Amino acid sequence: MADGIDFENSYVFRPAHTLTTKTGEWRIPPGLRKTLPFYLHKPWARLGKPILLFEYMAQNCGPISHYMLFGNHVVFLNDPAAIREVLVNQANKFVRERTITRLKILLGEGLLTSDDPIHKRSRRIVAPAFHRQRIHDYADEMVRSTQLWRDRWHNGDVVDMNAEMMTLSLDIVARTLFATEVDDDIRQINEHSNRIMAIYNYLVSFPNAEAFLKYKIPVPGLRRFAKSRAKLDEVVNRIIRERKAANAADPEHADRHDLLSMLLASRDEDGSALSDEQLRDEVLTIFLAGYETTANALSWTWYLLSTHPEQQQAMYAEIREVLGDRTATLDDYANLKYTQMVFAEAMRLYPPAWAMGRKSIEPIEVGSYRLPPGTHFFLSAYVLHRDARFYPDPLKFDPLRHTEEEKAKRDKFEFFPFGGGPRQCIGEGFAWLEGVLLLANISQKWRMEWIAGQPVDVEEKITLRPKYPLRMTLHAR
Numbered sequence: 001m002a003d004g005i006d007f008e009n010s011y012v013f014r015p016a017h018t019l020t021t022k023t024g025e026w027r028i029p030p031g032l033r034k035t036l037p038f039y040l041h042k043p044w045a046r047l048g049k050p051i052l053l054f055e056y057m058a059q060n061c062g063p064i065s066h067y068m069l070f071g072n073h074v075v076f077l078n079d080p081a082a083i084r085e086v087l088v089n090q091a092n093k094f095v096r097e098r099t100i101t102r103l104k105i106l107l108g109e110g111l112l113t114s115d116d117p118i119h120k121r122s123r124r125i126v127a128p129a130f131h132r133q134r135i136h137d138y139a140d141e142m143v144r145s146t147q148l149w150r151d152r153w154h155n156g157d158v159v160d161m162n163a164e165m166m167t168l169s170l171d172i173v174a175r176t177l178f179a180t181e182v183d184d185d186i187r188q189i190n191e192h193s194n195r196i197m198a199i200y201n202y203l204v205s206f207p208n209a210e211a212f213l214k215y216k217i218p219v220p221g222l223r224r225f226a227k228s229r230a231k232l233d234e235v236v237n238r239i240i241r242e243r244k245a246a247n248a249a250d251p252e253h254a255d256r257h258d259l260l261s262m263l264l265a266s267r268d269e270d271g272s273a274l275s276d277e278q279l280r281d282e283v284l285t286i287f288l289a290g291y292e293t294t295a296n297a298l299s300w301t302w303y304l305l306s307t308h309p310e311q312q313q314a315m316y317a318e319i320r321e322v323l324g325d326r327t328a329t330l331d332d333y334a335n336l337k338y339t340q341m342v343f344a345e346a347m348r349l350y351p352p353a354w355a356m357g358r359k360s361i362e363p364i365e366v367g368s369y370r371l372p373p374g375t376h377f378f379l380s381a382y383v384l385h386r387d388a389r390f391y392p393d394p395l396k397f398d399p400l401r402h403t404e405e406e407k408a409k410r411d412k413f414e415f416f417p418f419g420g421g422p423r424q425c426i427g428e429g430f431a432w433l434e435g436v437l438l439l440a441n442i443s444q445k446w447r448m449e450w451i452a453g454q455p456v457d458v459e460e461k462i463t464l465r466p467k468y469p470l471r472m473t474l475h476a477r
């Protein structure tokens with residue numbers, strides 16, 4: 001907790017205290033004295049900038065802090081042991097938080113949005129599509145896409161690297177999920193999911209949007225959403241229908257080594273498969289969860305490399321040594337150690353899934369506190385990864401923080417860009433492989449130079465996007 005603040009007499013802060021209600025006695029962490037909207041005039045409580053709020057809470061109230069919002073208790077955790085309690089040890093006492101459950105209006109009961117028991121079953125059925133061996137099949141497609149991409153650039157081109165990574169990552173998802181290039185269908189999925197993501201914050205804040213949608217009550221933002229969702233349904237359902245028909249006609253070639261083949265073939269222990277509706281939900285979930293996160297991780301990596309020529313050169317030296325003029329493939333992954341460390345360090349500073357939330361359904365004991373059911377818990381990899389208690393000189397880009405030796409010293413929840421526990425990212429292996437192979441194959445041919453003087457900031461939407469274009473000059477090697 002910050003020194004020198006008189007919590008007892010502060011107008012902003014309130015010390016830890018005991019609260020007795022009809023349902024029990026609770027021990028509330030230190031935090032804000034009044035409900036959050038009361039402070040909206042403060043620079044740290046600006047709408048749409050929750051990172052500022054979380055940083056402020058962690059700095060002033062310590063690793064476990066509290067505020068009230070619309071009658072709900074909200075707790076922010078900035079402590080690895082407390083985060084482990086929520087994500088792993090007491091995971092069964094939590095459900096998804098509203099910022100994610102609201103996505104159900106788009107993703108239905110897919111892996112990302114559902115709670116147990118639906119989640120457990122989906123995870124069992126979808127898991128084989130992400131097994132190590134299977135991900136290795138996808139590596140070829142990742143490499144092929146990247147090769148085509150890097151050959152399209154010209155020496156001296158100036159590009160917005162975020163736009164480039166979004167399109168490349170989309171191509172990779174299209175090839176690995178549907179065994180197709182970015183054709184008209186994929187473009188439509190992309191366009192309509194982007195439209196929906198653009199109004200995501202509005203959708204989250206809209207009270208009872210589900211009922212408005214169900215009864216087709218005409219509200220402009222929701223109408224736009226419903227239109228895009230109908231288009232997405234049409235395209236995704238058609239892709240699934242056509243694939244099923246093709247498989248029925250030619251069962252021998254049903255496995256096209258893509259994610260969709262795996263989802264169609266997967267069975268639960270009792271032999272049951274995903275229904276058409278579940279297939280639609282999972283396909284859209286994997287599409288959305290899989291492409292923007294990786295694209296943002298890579299965009300931030302290029303930004304850091306282009307502004308740190310020494311580290312960019314060190315990575316290139318490794319790539320030359322491991323590959324010579326060969327293209328990096330799956331077998332090279334393990335030897336591209338510095339490249340892996342660069343990707344890790346970029347995700348430390350700019351974790352694409354910058355925050356996670358849970359809502360408790362039982363009393364929760366964490367640290368020396370006890371919170372009632374219905375409390376919203378938030379944790380942020382962005383805030384914790386930049387905490388000097390865990391990373392000295394935290395803003396310095398230093399890939400050597402991720403050597404095997406350093407990693408062995410670290411608690412899992414000091415570096416958790418992929419979360420943890422039963423909801424840990426199912427695509428983590430996929431993302432590491434895509435990130436490292438793409439960095440190696442592009443760096444082999446290109447050096448990036450940052451164009452000085454541009455503004456750089458984060459935009460904390462559902463993922464951590466660059467707020468402005470990341471413009472850099474490409475130099476052929």
Ligand code: HEM
Binds near residue numbers: 425
């Ligand atoms: C750098 C890239 C990525 C990052 C940083 C990332 C991060 C995360 C995180 C932190 C979670 C857990 C959220 C929570 O606990 O609330 C998650 C879940 C998930 N991710 Fe990823 N992800 C990435 C790439 C991918 C890819 C490539 C795929 C699929 C191809 C994917 C699919 C999913 C799915 C389906 C879930 C929900 C899992 C569940 O709840 O069982 N992600 N991701």
